[in-house]
Amino acid sequence: MWYVVTNGRGWDEDEATQRGGLRFGGGLVVLSCAGSIPQKCLSGKLEAVYVDASRKMSENGVVPRAKVLTIDTMNPTVKNVEYAVRGPIVARAVELERELSEGMKKPFAEVIKANIGDAHAMGQQPITFFRQVLALCSYPELLNDSTFPEDAKSRAYRILQSCGGNSMGSYSASQGIDSVRQDVAHYIERRDGGVPCDPDNIYLTTGASDGIMTMLKLLVCGEGATRTGVMISIPQYPLYSAALAELGAVQINYYLNEEKCWSLDISELQRALDEARHYCSPRALCIINPGNPTGQVQSRQCIEDVIRFAAKERLFLMADEVYQDNVYAEGCQFHSFKKVLFEMGPEYSNTVELASFHSTSKCYMGECGFRGGYMEVMNMDDEVKAQLTKLLSVRLCPPVPGQALMDLVVNPPQPGEPSYDNFIKERTATLSALAEKAKLTEQVLNTVQGISCNPVQGAMYSFPHITIPEKAIKEAMEQGQQPDMFYCMKMLEETGICLVPGSGFGQKEGTYHFRMTILPPIDKLQILLIKVKEFHQKFTQQYS
Amino acid sequence: MWYVVTNGRGWDEDEATQRGGLRFGGGLVVLSCAGSIPQKCLSGKLEAVYVDASRKMSENGVVPRAKVLTIDTMNPTVKNVEYAVRGPIVARAVELERELSEGMKKPFAEVIKANIGDAHAMGQQPITFFRQVLALCSYPELLNDSTFPEDAKSRAYRILQSCGGNSMGSYSASQGIDSVRQDVAHYIERRDGGVPCDPDNIYLTTGASDGIMTMLKLLVCGEGATRTGVMISIPQYPLYSAALAELGAVQINYYLNEEKCWSLDISELQRALDEARHYCSPRALCIINPGNPTGQVQSRQCIEDVIRFAAKERLFLMADEVYQDNVYAEGCQFHSFKKVLFEMGPEYSNTVELASFHSTSKCYMGECGFRGGYMEVMNMDDEVKAQLTKLLSVRLCPPVPGQALMDLVVNPPQPGEPSYDNFIKERTATLSALAEKAKLTEQVLNTVQGISCNPVQGAMYSFPHITIPEKAIKEAMEQGQQPDMFYCMKMLEETGICLVPGSGFGQKEGTYHFRMTILPPIDKLQILLIKVKEFHQKFTQQYS
Structure with a gap:
């Protein structure tokens, strides 16, 4: 339901009144037009404003100036955009975190965000060498600091030499820094066996x-x-x-x-x-x-x-x-x-x-x-x-x-360079832990009746198939929610675990999934998987 | 002029030949269709490829597979995009730099890029405090380094506390880090007298x-x-x-x-x-x-x-x-x-x-x-x-x-904090130098007959009006160039100074300008301005 308000230009007051408008003082006519705005008002030829009926008009008849940019007049393609990885479920997770921090009682002590491939947020440590070089590039005074390894310094020096004025604060070429693109090309050649x-x-x-x-x-x-x-x-x-x-x-x-x-x-x-x-x-x-x-x-x-x-x-x-x-x-x-x-x-x-x-x-x-x-x-x-x-x-x-x-x-540390051993140690530790967590995730999820999980061969996610009882599907539909969104929301509210429903990624009609990252530290991941298991069992029982 | 090449699906070879195509071996028929591609070929129902006539076919009759993505089939709105600040004149400047570095003789020893507001590339030094904090955030081990001032450490600590896992490697909220947005809001309130x-x-x-x-x-x-x-x-x-x-x-x-x-x-x-x-x-x-x-x-x-x-x-x-x-x-x-x-x-x-x-x-x-x-x-x-x-x-x-x-x-250093004095010193030095260079630019340019420059009240650029002789305009037009592009290209080739023609920013029909940054160090700027002056005099003489 909309009102169109005209100050009399374009349409005169009489015309607007004839069309069902109400005189509202101050030369304004308020016209109800239930849902659609006359094209004339949108064309810009008429100095007219329209307001959502839910917005109150003040008593003296002055109507708040309507917005130029509203949900009805904005770029329609933007409205069609959806991005589930940071959708409503994540917004609710953030809210829950705030409520917890304000001392509100919840059935869980912390929110675990397994919705997004955000490794450092889940406690993964950055590669020391990378961060040393970035610090050196940020504050080149440190090139004189003897505690930094020489290979980090030479990398930083080379990067800075490729920057205008030797500063990361300069624009680079739009395609990217030349020397970096050369290094990328060499990397690809090595990776692909000389192609x-x-x-x-x-x-x-x-x-x-x-x-x-x-x-x-x-x-x-x-x-x-x-x-x-x-x-x-x-x-x-x-x-x-x-x-x-x-x-x-x-x-x-x-x-x-x-x-x-x-x-x-x-x-x-x-x-x-x-x-x-x-x-x-x-x-x-x-x-x-x-x-x-x-x-x-x-x-x-x-x-x-x-x-x-x-x-x-x-x-x-x-x-x-x-x-x-x-x-x-x-x-x-x-x-x-x-x-x-x-x-x-x-x-x-x-x-x-x-x-x-x-x-x-x-x-x-x-x-x-x-x-x-x-x-x-x-x-x-x-x-x-x-x-x-x-x-x-x-x-x-x-x-x-x-x-x-x-x-x-x-272009990471090479054999013989001072940072090489530590780099390999850190990289291996991270990748081994991920491999272990991939295995663990698949194993535990497959012990749950109604959950079936393909092997996590790579990447950072499991995407198990979940069986949702008919009763739950019906209740979700009644609430205008996708059944797996309904499921994930319930899990979030009851356990603090934030997953993304399969419907955010697309799935075969009538099947349901969730995406869960394998990133939490292993002890936390174990707890998380057990909580998922318990939730699923409880949910299934509740709706069967 | 285009050729359409069909391997016989959709159109059979006979049909294509009837339509003027030439049999070309290997089951291929090459069809000339001068300018427009038959809709049938574009619809995707026909396995057909088309090649620009300028591209050679190999002798055995195998035609290179035509591209999916060509200038004719790409997004037309992208083609309409123009961005003069990094346009052809800058590409030529980069080329000249390479030629110089390869030992080629030029009438100048270096290219001076006065085309873009890229302060550090022109030798401006970063604010020490900012870079110290960035180094601390990049490599938090440095928080234990006693050579860093305490206020830099406390800023870094606060920023890291606002990052997931205390790492700049985590995603932030899409709208930006909460605490940063709060600091921005306080800054605006201070700047705007409490609004x-x-x-x-x-x-x-x-x-x-x-x-x-x-x-x-x-x-x-x-x-x-x-x-x-x-x-x-x-x-x-x-x-x-x-x-x-x-x-x-x-x-x-x-x-x-x-x-x-x-x-x-x-x-x-x-x-x-x-x-x-x-x-x-x-x-x-x-x-x-x-x-x-x-x-x-x-x-x-x-x-x-x-x-x-x-x-x-x-x-x-x-x-x-x-x-x-x-x-x-x-x-x-x-x-x-x-x-x-x-x-x-x-x-x-x-x-x-x-x-x-x-x-x-x-x-x-x-x-x-x-x-x-x-x-x-x-x-x-x-x-x-x-x-x-x-x-x-x-x-x-x-x-x-x-x-x-x-x-x-x-949220820069505040009075009483250890980095305050140096921060103010550095900031003042940069802004005073810019003010001096703004004045200098206006003054020198206005001594040149045929150049008229408004005061550079702010920002980082002068945009003087230049008089281009009729003969030069004619020659530019004959070369299909905007007269001020012609002027700037000539200046680049003769002096190594890279400016952006006014036509890249828009200007009143029949007027000509260039944009020049005021960023080069003052001694270099002085030389640059004199070179611009000499070039303009020579150019005017040459074409009058």
Whole structure:
């Protein structure tokens, strides 16, 4: 229900009154128009304001000036954006934390945020070497401090030499610092067994999200049935759906096979693509490997099949490989799309367009706050590359401390350097602990009747299937909630554990899941898993 | 001229041949279709590739697979983006630097980049206290180092306490760290003489550019004649035109009055708005104060008039105030839009929607590389604020080191604290030097016949008017270049000085300018100004 208020310009008072408006003093006419605003009022030709009926008018008839920017007049694509990882459940978790700190009684002593891959927040320690170099770069006076190891100093010196005025406070080139891009290229060559990498194809980014968003932005065009469609896995990391919503692109869902440990079937890609061709113009295929939220690690064969599919169907490939060091399961190994593409020979390596993404936020580093990342593009059209560089120049450059950190990730201490042993010790400790926690999570969850969890082969999450009783589903629906949101909210209120419902990532109709990170310290994770188990049993009992 | 290549699916070879295609071996038919691609080929139903005629086919008849993403198939709004501050002239400057470093002979020994407000790159030193705190936050082991002052340690401790797991490597809240937003609110209250500020209205950003882009994104909607229009000053900072192009919004130009020291006339706002109402729906008015590229500082009266205009015309106000400490001219003073809005009484302060922007990149800090900033919103609709927070959550959080730096800017050393004296000394030195260089720039440029420069009242740039001889204009046009681009390119090639042509910011038809930063160290600036003078005289002579 809306009121339109006009001061008499455009519509005169009489016309507005005739249309059911009420004279309200001060030359104002208040017009009720139940739901829709006359186009005339929105066109800007009429000096008219409209207010939500729920807002009180003051007694003297002066109506508060209505907002220019309201939920009804804002960018509609922004309204379509959803991002479950920081959605309502997290807002409630923050509220609960505040209530606890204010002394309110709860059935738990602390809120455990297992909703987001935020390693340091869960107690993971940063790599000493990385932080030493960042301190040296921040305050170069420390280069004279004898307590810092020489390799940290030489890295810092090299980074500062690449900065304007030798300061991290200077803008870098929009594509990123030259020497960092060179180091990234060398890293990729080493990682991929010598496959060549051109630093000109490297773009440093503000976390991987920024790179993914930018690539999608380049790809989107057309209207109606020629509008760009982008294939994403279901379940997906909701950055993808959010970005596509914001860009007004068409999201094409392909479903991962939960029965086969979240594997990717080419026949399912084909089905999704063939259907989508009827209503949009599919142009890109996004893959997350290792998987988020599903934790699977793709086989080399599967990657080859995907590349072949992309070539055949003329799709631009986007490979989200931010968890490339997070592989735990025996027999699993990370294969980069770039490497497989090159091994498939020039028919593919000279033609298939690929952008791959990496980040400082995951793996053993977990440095989310620095917002570092890079993207490598292959076989990208030169004119498009020029457009990309131009687009990036508008936001000037990615944060330089994040670029410095990315440099350290791709160029860590080498054997023989003073920091090498400690670096390896710290990295191994973090990755071993993650592997142990991945195993533990799968094991404990699979002891619960009504929960079934695929092996966490990689990444940082489990995404178990949960059975929700019919009665609970009905109650959730009555409250206008997704059943797994209802389940997760209840768990949060009763146990303090903050998970993300599967509906935030997408799942097969009628199935329910949650995403839980494996990041809490092992003793805390054990308690958390037992609490999840107890909650699930209680919940099932309550609603059966 | 295009060729369409089909392997026989969709169209069979005969059909393609009938349509003028040439059989080309390997089952391929090459079809010339001079300019336009048949819709059938673009629809994706046909496995067809098309190549630009300029690209050679190999002799065995195998045609390179055409790209999915080309200049013709990419997002058209991205193509419309322009950003002169890092445009072709800067690319050439970088090339010249490389040529110099490779020993190539040039008529100059170094390239001086006076194109961008990048203070540290021009030799400005960072504030010691800020960098000490950042080093402490990066490597908290240093909290035990007795050489760091206590106030730096306590600031670092407080920042780390506000980070998850006490690490800058954790994600912060998407809106920014709570304690930093509180400090920003206190800073604004102090700056504005006690006008209240709610931390809930503060959003930390990745530099000011990110905040401006985000606000514009919220504001854009509608199609055709109802498409959102945004008023920007001409000359403008090209972030605005670039953002509007990318969003597909309508840019509404209002011209600053060069004759009156780049002042803003309300009658010109009214003219621009009235004209724009015929073809779009104007919703926002952007102001840059102190001005970029024009260096003027708005009077309190002018700001009041602008607010009154925005209220009357129902425009959302965006105040870009990143140069708020950069005011040099006698009699000039920075007035924030927020403060003036509040002084105008509740009729305005409770209704006019305003977003104002600040940054760590300018003022006396010049910390561009950290990408820190904040935005304050006032009178923003609550539902829109919720949408804004949701939108920000997708990119997770602004870089935490930039947030920490923003905190230090708004909460610097206080009287009595150990770092206070040195902080004041450093800040004063930087601002005094800038004031001196502002004066020097104006004075020297005004000694040149054919150059006329308004006082640099604030910010970091001069934007002098230059007279370009008819003959040079003609030659530029023949080369398809803007005359001032032609002028600046010539200056770069002959002197190594990199400026930005006025056409990159917009200017009155038939007038020409360049933007030059006042950032080089004073001795270098003196040389630079003399070189500009000599170049202009020579150029004028050459073309007269």
